[in-house]
């Protein structure tokens with residue numbers, strides 16, 4: 710039987726990462742918290758600002774989807790809001806929006822007049838996002854472009870535009886997204902990259918999972934890129950923060 714567009718999108722969107730994430734969940738670590746023992750993870754979330762009722766409601770709706778594990782966890786969402794508010798980007802871009810949780814967290818940190826461009830291929834999942842952005846009163850700050858993110862990025866002028874970017878889409882395209890984003894980032898602009906530890910598979914030498922192979926190569930590329938300052942954090946499934954240096958080799 711022919712696959713529906715929704716089925717095809719699901720396949721593209723989850724290729725290579727679904728299995729790993731489910732492994733993380735099976736190990737009792739919960740969604741995207743593969744590196745913390747349960748009591749530590751509970752303590753950490755109990756001592757962080759909790760999500761508000763709109764984020765909770767969005768999580769509850771997303772939890773009914775088979776792909777629910779793709780959503781960023783609450784503590785990562787709070788981190789995104791705090792980081793966005795600290796950077797105060799005039800323009801931000803998100804690659805991989807799903808049902809809109811991380812986008813809502815980023816939008817809530819924007820300064821007055823700040824805008825977030827969201828890129829995703831799924832009209833179905835982002836229709837949920839639109840509902841919750843409206844409920845949260847952030848719709849006017851978000852532009853959503855549907856289609857392959859590389860195409861959408863490639864159509865933007867190649868000039869410094871963004872102060873903040875969040876990459877959380879198909880892992881095998883991370884390098885391509887970085888290359889497309891880099892010239893479009895302002896000096897000192899920050900790119901946040903999700904799932905950079907691939908549930909620990911990045912340190913297992915024999916994984917031939919395409920997502921793991923791609924993320925490992927991408928991590929190597931970043932570590933050797935003299936144009937940026939990089940720190941990798943063990944939040945959720947690993948988060949890399951990349952700062953575009955004002956000029957190469959000036960780390961401070």
Ligand SMILES: C[S@@+](CC[C@H](N)C(=O)[O-])C[C@H]1O[C@@H](n2cnc3c(N)ncnc32)[C@H](O)[C@@H]1O
Nearest residue numbers: 722779780781805807811829830857858878879
């Ligand atoms: C891990 S989810 C994003 C989760 C989201 N950041 C959140 O907090 O809920 C990955 C998303 O990337 C999208 N995606 C996958 N391949 C894509 C592509 N080539 N272009 C644009 N979006 C893509 C999927 O449709 C999916 O919504």
